[in-house]
Amino acid sequence: MFDTYEQAIDWIHTRLRLGIKPGLSRMAWMLERLEHPERRIKTIHVGGTNGKGSTVTFLRAILQTAGYRVGTFTSPYFEQFNERISVNGQPISDAELIELANVIKPLADELDRSELGGPTEFEVITAMSFYYFAKMSPVDVVLYEVGLGGRFDSTNVIHPLLSIITSIGLDHTAILGESYEEIAFEKAGIIKNGVSVITGVKQPEALEVIRKKAFDCKSSLYHLREDFAASSKEPLERGEQFTFTSMFGQIHELKTSMIGAHQVENAACAVMASQVLANYYSFLIEEEHIREGLILAYWPGRLEILSEDPLVLIDGAHNEEGIKALASEINARFADKNISILFAALKDKKLDKMIATLEEVADQLIFTTFDFPRAASAKDLIDAGSTKGNKRIAADYQDFLQRKINELDQADMLIVTGSLYFLSEAKPFLVKWLKNN
Template sequence: MEIHTYEKALEWIHGTLRLGIKPGLSRMQLMLEKLGHPEKAHSWIHVAGTNGKGSTLTFIRSMLEAEGYQVGTFTSPYIESFNERISVNGKPISNDEILLLVQHIKPIVEEIANSKFGPPSEFEIITAMMFLYFAKYHTAIDFGVIEVGLGGRLDSTNVLQPLISVITTVGLDHMEFLGNTLEQITAEKGGIIKQEIPIISGVLQPEAQTVLHDISQKKHAKIKQLGVDFQVKSRRQNTFTFIGETKRLPDLTVSLEGPHQVNNAAVAIATLLELKNSGQIHLSVEAIRSGLINAAWKGRMETLSKEPLIILDGAHNPEGIRAFKETVKQINEEKIILFSALQDKNYQEMIKELKTIPNSKLCLTTFDYPRAMTKEILTEVALNNQIEKVEDWQVFIKEQISSLDSTCLLITGSLYFIAEVRQLLTENILD
């Protein structure tokens, strides 16, 4: 079947979602071989981590842009449109380009599907599309900043040879794929570490740091660790001082809300300073300052309205919820928190954390997505945790906004949920 429209192209891509997550690199390597190895066309920065990947990538991209570079990015999931997963200087690729990529790659996917390797997964296809796009259709980028999809060692993006690797944080998430302990999960994230390629770590737990240092030693890869080789000092709200081995940068301000974003910004700075010190980029102090303050990342502690106060945050695991909690504790107003999680996530731990936020009322809902809670699970979980059940989140949000006075509305949980909420608010309520 030939594909002639953008809508049919997306339908074909998403039709592979039913294949699920298929860890391993063999299909990916074969696909790239048949495409002429597009992953070798550019210089890459590879970013892994449980949380903070997207924010750190955004800081890196924004600082490089401020220095005058063209930067391609690969992120997941998307918030407004599928196209934003592949972007140049923050601008998503066009519908026509998606169609071209699908027309190019579909015959190769079908050939592999009929081989001993079996059909590539949705994420493998999108990753190959990204490499192909930057190698053939938009070749003018100076750097690509690539976000790992899941884990690291067996992730589809781990076919590239980067200039530098970054691991932001490590937490207990995707345990069905990555392992049951922090050490096992860290080892999977550390699978992106390559022979003699430097690594920047924002990992905070000592046991996780030990795992990364052991992997780095075996790979003869120089590692720089947040809190050891570079520091965050004089932290107050969104302003901080960065102290590196050769650079002290006082009074830096980040645009993204939350204490954890200061750590993400420090990791991003350390990454680019490492590349600067090795002569691979130019980087001015002005570009660092401008890049940090102008970075924007939809759906992450994003204030969509100030009157009434409405904040969205894609906190989709316990570590993310703890960061969310630390941030919103600074809000003095009464808080209504609407939360939705995928049923394969540790939602019990997340609910436990959310219930400790002072001056707040917690409400639980679900949404239309294959991995979201069923209505039966929603009822049971709400009852067991003694929190309010919301069956129709769209009606709930509209009613809350019409009655908000001094109360603020905080919406958090799955990024897939946040994407739907953001679309409703921006297109139908707050426009």
């Protein structure tokens, strides 16, 4: 058993060797042994290719502003492992994580010796979260972010009050399928009988899959642009403004503190979710809670400006859709700047299309790598690009950042983007460097 935080974390990380193992059999086995903690908590399930974390954050902030105690389960972590299991935005303590690891380890050991095979890291953490919210720290509701896909994701053992599918994109195609329809089928796997669904999905073919699944499950479907809308969109200096309209009425001049047109869509899904909860599940949520919650919502690494002078921004654009959203904001907000982009990614991504988009907006594109099993090498990245543009490799990204930041003037901007795993490593270094220099 574990006596220290380091021992517990090291054990959890050893489960990474098992990779990704879609299926719910191991989760069902563990939850049976834990006396089904997932049945003791109220949940909201959030899936989609992009926007899951931001939507969870917007909705959590609204609910918290309304006075509710809100649990969240998110992935990957950004600054601290513990934040994957949080209450009102505060990560669980080291002592609580040790206790959870000691609860789950005997079950994992037993599964290791069984025909089902051992649980993955994500399955272990998911089981920990159910036990935590049911038995250690009860909350009013828990927002569960899907890890991968939906249908066979380890979170898909809950029967939530509400399901949200934010978007569909061509990510994790080796596992989820090559087409929007195939990926939508996996994402729609979180839809449960009689449980309302909110979605911001744009592609007609993907939406049709979700619509059919909702119909088959007799679930009400609320679609952004058809059943609710965000209009009168206006970029603010450090956020966005929009008007929200639904069957429940209209709210003018809502403001967010998160930058990006795509964040308006995520915020709109969260607002619609809050209205469904208020009107059908007796949650006491008023317009003032929505307004304040959207402004207070903060999600690290999403078009986050770390420094104004010099201008340094980080963004976890880790797939093709995310890169396109980043490029759109660069063109809309920073077209007058000389843009340098430092990029690192995982090798299982569609690197060529991501890099092609970055080539269009970067005056200088720098490729690097980081210490992670699935990280692409800097050479892989530069080889995946075209021959055009100013591109090079930074073998040591920390050394590059130090030198580059010192060179920036008023006309320049540095953007650090790519894998969230990379940003979770790079951001603490950047914050410390910017503070001390």
